[in-house]
Amino acid sequence: KHVVLLPGDGIGKEVINSAKDVLHAIAEEFNHEFSFETHEIGGAAIDQYGTPLPESTVEACGQADAVLLGAVGGPKWDNNPSHLRPERGLLGIRKALDLYANLRPIKGFKNLLHASPLKEEVVSGSDLLIVRELTGGLYFGTPSERRDNGQSVVDTLSYTRKEIERIVDKAFQAAQQRRGHLTSVDKANVLESSKLWREIVEEKKAQYPDVTVEHALVDSTAMKLITNPTQFDVIVTENMFGDILSDEASVLTGSLGMLPSASLREDGVGLYEPVHGSAPDIAGKGIANPVAMILSTALMLRYSFELEAEAKLIEDAVQSVLDSGFHTSDLQISNGRLVGTAEMTKHIV
Amino acid sequence: KHVVLLPGDGIGKEVINSAKDVLHAIAEEFNHEFSFETHEIGGAAIDQYGTPLPESTVEACGQADAVLLGAVGGPKWDNNPSHLRPERGLLGIRKALDLYANLRPIKGFKNLLHASPLKEEVVSGSDLLIVRELTGGLYFGTPSERRDNGQSVVDTLSYTRKEIERIVDKAFQAAQQRRGHLTSVDKANVLESSKLWREIVEEKKAQYPDVTVEHALVDSTAMKLITNPTQFDVIVTENMFGDILSDEASVLTGSLGMLPSASLREDGVGLYEPVHGSAPDIAGKGIANPVAMILSTALMLRYSFELEAEAKLIEDAVQSVLDSGFHTSDLQISNGRLVGTAEMTKHIV
Ligand SMILES: CC(C)[C@H](C(=O)O)[C@@H](O)C(=O)O
Numbered sequence A, B: 001k002h003v004v005l006l007p008g009d010g011i012g013k014e015v016i017n018s019a020k021d022v023l024h025a026i027a028e029e030f031n032h033e034f035s036f037e038t039h040e041i042g043g044a045a046i047d048q049y050g051t052p053l054p055e056s057t058v059e060a061c062g063q064a065d066a067v068l069l070g071a072v073g074g075p076k077w078d079n080n081p082s083h084l085r086p087e088r089g090l091l092g093i094r095k096a097l098d099l100y101a102n103l104r105p106i107k108g109f110k111n112l113l114h115a116s117p118l119k120e121e122v123v124s125g126s127d128l129l130i131v132r133e134l135t136g137g138l139y140f141g142t143p144s145e146r147r148d149n150g151q152s153v154v155d156t157l158s159y160t161r162k163e164i165e166r167i168v169d170k171a172f173q174a175a176q177q178r179r180g181h182l183t184s185v186d187k188a189n190v191l192e193s194s195k196l197w198r199e200i201v202e203e204k205k206a207q208y209p210d211v212t213v214e215h216a217l218v219d220s221t222a223m224k225l226i227t228n229p230t231q232f233d234v235i236v237t238e239n240m241f242g243d244i245l246s247d248e249a250s251v252l253t254g255s256l257g258m259l260p261s262a263s264l265r266e267d268g269v270g271l272y273e274p275v276h277g278s279a280p281d282i283a284g285k286g287i288a289n290p291v292a293m294i295l296s297t298a299l300m301l302r303y304s305f306e307l308e309a310e311a312k313l314i315e316d317a318v319q320s321v322l323d324s325g326f327h328t329s330d331l332q333i334s335n336g337r338l339v340g341t342a343e344m345t346k347h348i349v
């Protein structure tokens, strides 16, 4: 399997090495062969090529079986014009590879739950998966422009039926693999696009009789994620709502530095990245938490390569290293042992 | 001053009486005169007139100095086609009266903070005001329609410069009256409308040198509201982001049943309503919490009638009744006394 590595910026450059180390260990243990190729994206690409997403990066990713991405962004590029900002690289590669399904599993680690802003009795036991549509909606709809000499502006939230169908199917299938409950989130009391979304979910549900479906409004879901996060299993929603709700959900368990994500194409090719950002404040110090990157690598094995046992082994290794009390400086474990990126990775390996 | 009462549905019909009782007491105490007129909106209007917003209601509100609204909605109308749903009445009256500025102060009550899903050390001391644009954006932009024989759909997020300017001014002014900090929330790394929004905030800030301004992305704000709610003073944002973030914020302090809102026009005419809904499950039982409605009435006195002392007196009365331990069934106060809507109102009066 051929893997393209996109370290990106900040701690992305550090944690990507952890992914590689873990894959080497997996290759050895299971007799697999992974080949690697590294390319630039984000700020690093702006510095080197004058664009956040060089053609060479797109081409390499287009030929890969999967892509691992560290993180993009940093203060150096914060005041750039928008086509020269690091996150354009991210948006561009999602669209170029047609990575329509963003999966974000959010589950707390028992020994880290104390870091949650929520009371333990509220958050304990929560285990949800957000399935976010990633290549449509307000992010890519046209027109998106100034009008009337700059006196007005429009953005466009557009979806085709096919775009909604494929993400809804993905979510139903994910629910079948989990606890069989799907919450479809929309704003059907206001948006025409949400009404079509709701209709499609209703049409599809006959195909998945083992999944119970519930429709919820985005505003009320934003409340319930906080007051009752354990009520959710799989949440499916459009791009912008997914952006907001998945970030909201990511802080519930107090384990932001531990959360992976997968962005998938229909044929299973995918891009895998930590939920956390490039953390410029701690970049280059060797103290970044590699766990989100390593768990993203596990998702790659599971979703793109269908290597479930290998994925599970990585996840178990992370859990057991935490159980042994090892942790990076973003975490606290009582009676634990503070280690840097390399040592944390070594223990997991 | 002439006040139109729109009880609406469910517990709206009950708590609206509490508003009236409180206004009678204020009138007597301060020698004011308030006249009242009651009209239908929402489900009640659908039942009686076949539309959630009868012309007669719009006309009456158009002539009022202020409008008090209870709540709209209920299971009876949940499966109606969208033009016959109760919330259409709410959206319609906002637009008809040009109520562009939705203000939602969110502050916990000390003796209720224990009901928060957040840890006390996280939420304690939080006191924020969300200023939401209410008559533009995705809610009212056109086109909003099916296309290609139902194979695709669009909604439109549109704003004029003037619409953004007036809400941003409102928010700066609110910040001046409070702790002088404004967080402008957008998605400027993706949306053209957000870029214009950000530009306008930048242009305006010279006019308000006593206010410090910060720009934040909607996704990261959804996180920070939970991890660090005390960092916010005034938040200003567009309609849909405001819908999501204000609902999210409303559950932080554990006092959802206590939260008022104001929706204002440029000349000060406003509509005031509780943040909570029509609560069909407890409607008609005389047990609804009237505090959000009563505090909405205080906001009416403050914003539409400029009766600050009167508004403050109501707010102090609510606090002192809570301090005495009186509470409705949605709340718990240790060693408190459980009362119904009427008795809670009587104590506040
Ligand atoms: C960086 C930004 C454009 C991106 C998004 O909004 O999708 C990010 O917030 C994410 O969720 O991956």
Ligand SMILES: CC(C)[C@H](C(=O)O)[C@@H](O)C(=O)O
Pocket (backbone or CB within 6 Å): A189, A190, A219, B087, B090, B091, B243
């Ligand atoms: C009922 C609904 C249309 C409304 C909105 O989305 O504005 C409500 O959620 C609110 O926040 O007042």
